[in-house]
Amino acid sequence: KGNNNLVKAVRACWASLFTARAIYYRVKNNFEHMKVLIAVVVQKMVNSDKAGVTFSVNPSTNNENEIVVEACFGLGEAIVSGSVNPDSYIVDKNSMEIKSRDIKEQEWAYVRDESGKTVKKTIKEEMRGIQILKNEEIIKLAEIAKKLEEHYNKPQDIEWAIEKDKIYVVQTRAITTIKKIEEEKEAEEITIEEQKTTEEETEKTPAEESSDISNAEILVTGNTASPGIASGIVKIVHEVNELSKIQKGDVLVTKMTNPDMVPTMKRASAIVTNLGGTTCHAAIVSREMGIPCIVGTGNATSVLRENTIITVDATHGKVYKGRITIKKPKQAEEIRRDYGELITATQIKVVMDFPEYAEKAAATGADGVGLLRAEHMILGTKVHPAYLVKQGRKQELIDILVKGISTVARAFDGKPVWYRTLDAPTDEFKSLEGGSDEPEEENPMLGWRGIRRSLDQPGFLRAEFEAIKKVHEIGLKNVGVMIPLVTRVDEVRRAKEILDDVFDDEYVEFGIMIETPASVWIIEDICKLGIDFVSFGTNDLTQYTLALDRNNDLVQKHYDELHPAVLAEISRVIKICKKYNVQTSICGQAGSKPKMAAFLVRQGIDSISANPDAVQKIRQTVAITEKRLLLDAERRNLRPQQ
Template structure:
């Protein structure tokens, strides 16, 4: 098939074809992990859809007009773009392949079928339709919660429609903002995972390190809830927390949360949210045997990938399924700087779970829903019942995050750690106790919110033995390589002989326009200003030491996703093509 791939077809070169989530699932299936059977709608289908409906340039042009400092500007653009996609027609060739693949899945004709579930297959098989963006679940860009997932979908035509909805979710406000913040392209494309639905009685999230203390690499942290896993990710309840010794498998800690809600599939096949019966609200979700078994899978998956993992699991009729795994994008060095201060004194207003360490003081802003995100200004303390991915632009502005609900693995916790923002979750009453405009100090290292601005002190560092303070003399000059002007620090300048290489790529591309488009539009002064600001910032920090600047050699393929990039010529081999001296002679 041209537009659909099956796990056995995936190889190391498939990432850009099916996206990060699909790529990881295929690898785990091949490695023998209990992943529900699935197929992947690839990025060729996505680009075919855009081509047939003339949407690619229209979308990029609309994004180029966004004011990213204004939340409402992002939201308005998102609504327009998503409506274009939803209203557009699915190409017949793409539609037919999706329908054929769904029927194969329903009949149990896809490789790696779990024989224990064959009896559940039928023409209207329930599936989950999940995004798999090319820039998702890879390296340092997890993109947690950026795109949509659709649960308990059945029927071939409904699956086709949900694939289109997944593509539209590539342009939710949080996804657009995330790519802007991470300097990722907006037209890299999206694969879609269509996966046999696990009708889970229990589900959860597991980190193979302690997410709030990433230097604790010898433990596995598990959170679990009743029903489907969306409840835990959305932070709607306080989940059970289990901590397991990674080496011995011993359960070190159990904290039983109050789970008042659960999501289930009802008799009509719909995903519904319902109250948990009182006798189960504070009951332990996973048995001790299940805790140990889930942790064992976590250890094996971490060993397989060679780095800490963020893993989602589900349990149906006693069988554990792994439904997602992605790399942890924050590590110990990312949070050490947030833990340097300790509180001294103050009136305690609220307590919760410290999910992302650090201390911050600011003005409280209570947010009840997404329509109020415009209230958040730089340095505010965002207080809400729970966050969702739509909150990300406002979270990035905030000095700290406080939520009523959620645990270590909810959206607020994951995103705060990735942004390096202090976060306390599961307070139970922060939105009621704290008031708009109050000044508070958030000590997320200890999970405490204090009234007013509280004096803090630096943690005492262990005494270091200094062998010599004399300057090290080298025959070779030691210079640094810089790509981001923001990383030019005085302490670096003092210890080096200058900048050996200052790259222009990031300076020129972060504004969303192809470097040559400035010239084509006669915006020479704007281009000069961008270079002056970036290079000038580095030169000022390192003065009077030399700064060597590498000019930009713009190949025709490298910046095609940016505004004006579509005007670059198409080449079979851009590496040997129209760039460098060839472009300079012509232009």
Template sequence: MAVVWLDDVRADDLDLVGGKGASLGELTGAGLPVPPGFVVTASTYRAFIEDAGIDDELFSAVEVDHEDSAALKQAHETAHNLIMGTPMPEDVREEILDAYRSIGDGDAFVAVRSSATAEDLPDASFAGQQETFLNVTEEELLESVKACWASLFSERAIYYRNRKGFPHDKVDIAVVVQQMVDSEKSGVMFTRHPSTGEKKVIIEAAWGLGEAVVSGTVSPDNYVVNRESGDVETATIADKKTMCVRDEETGQTVDREVPNEKRHDRVLTDGEVARLLELGELVEDHYETPQDVEWAVYDGDVYMLQSRPITTISEDANGDDGANERTRSDGVSDDVLMRGLGASPGIASGRARIVTKLDHLDQVAEGDIIVTEMTMPDMVPAMKRAAGIVTDEGGMTSHAAIVSRELGVPAVVGTGDATTTIDDGDIITIDGDKGTIREGEEPEEKQRQPVEEARPKTPVKPMTATEVKVNVSIPEAAERAAATGADGVGLLRIEHMVLTLGKTPERYIEQNGERAYVDEIVSGVREVAEEFYPRPVRVRTLDAPTDEFRQLEGGENEPREHNPMLGYRGIRRGLDNPSIFRLELQAFRRLFDMGYDNVEVMFPLVNDAEDVLRAKEHMIEAGIDPDKREWGVMIETPAAALSIRELADAGIDFASFGTNDLTQYTLAVDRNNEHVANIYDELHPAVLKLIGDTIEACRETGVKTSICGQAGSKPKMAQFLVEKGVSSISANIDAVRDVQHEVKRVEQRLLLDSVR
């Protein structure tokens, strides 16, 4: 049997249906209202690769050096092509389609989600990287199932599995196919206080699909419910500006503005709260442990979409209703300034920083305590610097609570009026266990901030006037790159994030929608920007040649070019196909809105000022103010180098040399052609003259210069650049320390020469 229905699945079937499938089966079997669906079993995947004879080739292809990004990319492409290019057996096709036609009226929208059998293993971080497809119809169903199978071999999954030494041939994958709930309202529910275990149900709710609540893109209503009496003790009604809904014409998930008459309305009725409380009790009783539940309401019915154990309840939590009223362990009564909910355990003292506007975030220093009305995703970089968090509003599922627990930072939420009671600069102590805020500083030995041990320390590095940055190819390398002590990221390539999707941008958007595409870019860039914050991260817009796109699903529509390196790529493709380019800029806009002001935008393969001015217009249309954000261009063509003054007049803040392309275009040498490899030389006098003249012109016009090509890692090139006065050099991860020392040596020599 290729398919099993959720009605027939239980927890013991984990090896057959994976973690998601087993959880949904348990909820269904317990009589809870779960949308109907089935699971394409893990054994079906195993039979598919073995019967087709691709298993040995598949597992051999992914045994690569996980630190080699090129090898990792090739492994993913090989695995993806093997699976997607292998026909699904006819009997399996028919069984899946027959099952689908039994859902709803036979033409239902369904969610197709990966359910890996190893996803609950410790350190199995790759499990979260598998695929999900929403609003799928019969036409896309089979390909979506195969895409879920193929997602077992994404670059991230291969990387993590190889790094952890987990055998690829020991992991199977099931696929959950479940009817979509076109939610009118949705959210999350904790059946206990998630850090103290207190017997209160915390519910957060918003209009539309639950994606907005789970992702933190909307401030939901917050309800604290007494489990004994069923009374709503507090109901914080948020200003709900947006909601996620299914577009009736396209079937895609889109963002819509909440109608004005509903923005400040309470989402849940008393009856719906009572029903959720009832279901929460049933779920917790069934699993015999506190649960974190995702739910949705459609046409008056409440549905359970997912349930997982709460893992953040402290071991010493006693779960009593007076958890927030306990006295200090030394028996001395607290001099409590105010109280709230202890959302993240720990005790911290620090200087209060009142944050009422995003502009205030840069005032938050390491060790300060953020005091704000409610945190949002754009505050995360500042939250990582803070010793603790205090909010006026919110509960246990608020953004502040969730992020604080993840960071290990003590937090007190729902205080009501901390932003008006506490003065900016006051020294305060917060207790994330008891939910209290006191004046003054707690003795250091009594402060508890476990996150401090986890924060990576930046190594001591040579101090240089010329900044030394690092090139990052994939987000997974961000932590290692940051540990070099580099002054920032000189080049982060978007194309690596896009190519790992296994589809051309057009095909991916066609299947998943524009929002999903933007989300992928935001997620990848954010991982690096957060790791380096506040150090700058220079992100290059898409620059993949057509032959790389042709290897992807949808690549058959790519033009065939005799020399793709000289063809349809970089900014010329972006300007010619603005529908994709605008989505990239939307991703930058979202990152800026989220507070990642360390992100810089870089346009590749420009030729002249016209290219730059057109790109600048698109930035403005996307809501990015080019006068307030750092942005610039790659200097990869002789035309760009010779037009540098016109580019500067167009408003760029920086110019970055891509020496790989600049060399091949200057010398007419294909860098991938072994017949002329011997005359490929980044130190050729013509290349150096273009670079030197450009640096001189940029210094005169106030434009910063940098180099992000491979040549920046060479001592002779570093020496030349420092002598010419380049602003920064960006090197490969393994060369950063050497370049730092070389730059220091050259600067010292120049200093000595100047005083002789």
């Protein structure tokens, strides 16, 4: 509101003409920078009750005879950013009849408050799951889309808002990426086995399935981040504001994912990125979600074509042209043997980011949660946590954490759940409300993060501890807390003081992450200070020990958690912790690797945390290793004395 803010907003629009993406687009298409113009339209704010987008051609199937209308409650930002699953309606363009309705349950909406700010508002229970648009509104929006397409003589992507039953079209633009149906059919002819292009047939095939695919064309290759196979339509995302085009079953192709993309990642059948290694954001999140993912292709966003069909074989790091059904040969069918439940002395736990997957993770039979990350619970609110505290809204933050932590604690009732305090680099905070003051850092991985930041902003750390206390008070006392990126004994001491003050000296399990070489070398002093457990964060420990960026695909070939230096650090810490009766665990991605698991068991680790899909495999490895150790010990006892 106000003239000054209006001028700032207009200037920001003008400045967008010279963003990196805009400059790149002009260079790529040979447009002269000084001959491209931009106009800024200033219009009344539509305080919408409902909002959404309309496509005059079905963007999922390229069907020119269908109009797709998507809608959400409140302001349109929720649907454009991909933060909510919208209602989706398909209208026959010729008869103007509604062909299908896909109704989703929307729990919250963006609304404009009295001060003019955009805020989240919870939708009443009775309003959730009802059809957002009236039938006549759907038809009216379809008619508008048809008229706009006829006027511009091109398929249109239209944004609209409804306020007090009046429809406002706030934007329309040509869908330049829509391919003709004839081209789509031609693309399908190269497939190994033709199938109908429907959402239902976008399927994942178990990683161990294979068939002769010698005739298929490989488009790009990369590193396996999350195994599996899926087919779908390519949707390339360069900016966060493009996320709304991802439909259920599409293949998300992007430079690299970030926390803002998580709601959209859940809709994708597969993910392909230009950058990243096996421990990058895309890899970690896709593994927990069970979505096939290939990272580090280098050129997927430039080689893959929008709206074409591809098959992502993430197990082997290959992307094929067309839709391929890979069938398991009969002779290779898995022979299942029931050996009974495996019982191991070493506990096998899971790593978790998303509380909504807690029941699924618990169903693996895991012995607890070795790492419950705070980042996605907090970043999912779209508001900077320190900003909430500063605004006197700390209770909102506590409630969010209590809801997420208690969901996991209930699913693992009676088993330990170790919550790690916030460890988000500054670049992950910038896009949040209140994040504009985040510092610019050359290398956020080595910057203001982990416990060093939490101690600089103790109000937020205290809020995390208060949330855990509240979880304990409702009877879920299986939750412990650990602090990340420790480099000094004093950091542990100060964190313990805040924890003891919040809990009023009531007992709560307290531990630290071993992620830095510094923590390896001061571990004895930390044990003397008094901790219950340590957990190896091998993702960071490896990158800090080997001096390489784990998100840089150029050095991925050197990234090795089994490097002798890393193994020596782990061995040293386990040995010292045993001396002080401190539990040892691992929660990095290396815990999902059988070789690392076998090494850890031999060193005497107390528990290993793996991705949910790797729990049984790691339990088998641990069981075999433990039996081998027992057998070796027995053989030594039976060996004749010389």
